[in-house]
Amino acid sequence: MSTIPEAQTEAVIKEKAKSLFFQKGFLNATTQEIADEAGVNRALIHYYFRSRDQLMDTLLEEAVNEKREKARAVLSSALPFREKISLYIDIVVEYGLKYPFLENFIITETARNPEKVKVLCQTKIKSSDLIRKDLEEEIAKGRLLPITAEHFVINLISLCNYPLLAKTVLQNMHGMSDTAYRKFLQDRKEIIYHAIFHEPLPRITRKEEHPHHPKPAKQ
Amino acid sequence: MSTIPEAQTEAVIKEKAKSLFFQKGFLNATTQEIADEAGVNRALIHYYFRSRDQLMDTLLEEAVNEKREKARAVLSSALPFREKISLYIDIVVEYGLKYPFLENFIITETARNPEKVKVLCQTKIKSSDLIRKDLEEEIAKGRLLPITAEHFVINLISLCNYPLLAKTVLQNMHGMSDTAYRKFLQDRKEIIYHAIFHEPLPRITRKEEHPHHPKPAKQ
DNA sequence: GTTTCGTTTAACAATTTTGTTAAACATAAA
């Protein structure tokens, strides 16, 4: 039917474009540069995505959905509140390590095109709504100082995401190698938990703990 | 000598370009768009700045220096530690209200041109160095839970800056008008102080407190 | 008034970038 059907050119283009934007941070990459990265002819980008803008929209939408799903999965789980948050930090930081410039991309694209945000957010279940009940219970039990769910979540994502956004600056300012920077972010998992709850991470550090497989529990 | 000498075309271009990049968040603005914003002929941008890249470099350098000086002024003052931090939050948030996309610009430009960071940071007095002594004293006196100066500062600037970076997204997600967003950031001053020190802001809120005039004290 | 000199402008040139298209290509079906 088609040439090299298993290569899935469309997916390759998206994958390499993601790499270019989200990992290498080249937010002004041209269609030619994307094509080069994917090792395909530039016209294929138009063949599959019609225009550069539509490719960008696709990438943006998928990225936002992916992040949203990650957040939703953890925050709406049945885990105890602090376990949830701990897991959330872990996942966001790990994800940020993989795609250091994703947040930057989201922010830049939405700034360029503010009406695009409405489409992205209209069906969005806000993270703050997902943890509001838990949070209010914690506060009622006196286990946490009063704070609104909105500010709580924004504190959390600020602490997780800013060091990713500022990667280049931080790395140079503190003379960190790439491995040193990774270590730095690993350390931050505990720091963030501490800043949020004003107490150390419970028990063992949870570096390898987040599940890649469905939970065994079901009954 | 010159046409409209008091107009200071060069300064107007820089000012309007700053407005375009830092306030409106149009990070891909062309020279034509900058010229239109400034109400001048596009060639003047080359006349004064030689190339688009050099204009960008100038803006970037000035922005970074301005921010650095603001931070340095507060953090190296003789105020008590918590006063310093409180003032710092106030200034950073206010500055962020004025230039919501400045951080974004810095991050994008340095990502596009990583060697530019070295020039910007080589003489930089790190904020973490400015508060290290204070911080260690606070910790030694048992008034603050142990944390490194680096993480402390990064927590602080993360909490201050991320909500500015994510302005467009946050505003749309929570359906905030511009005034509601300003109010939200005002509220955050206290929230941030609270997250950092695990206790409420001392005494009166300090909305109008930061001095625009030199301090009376001298002797 | 004219000269001078820095500033401003319009017009031009070169380059980059996006988007289109017709032809070439490869595979599967006939």
Next chain:
DNA sequence: TTTATGTTTAACAAAATTGTTAAACGAAAC
């Protein structure tokens, strides 16, 4: 082998963008 169909390519066209330049302009000095 031929045909049909979806994919890929090179070449082209159009638009956008940057950078240059010669001429126009305007205020101050002569």
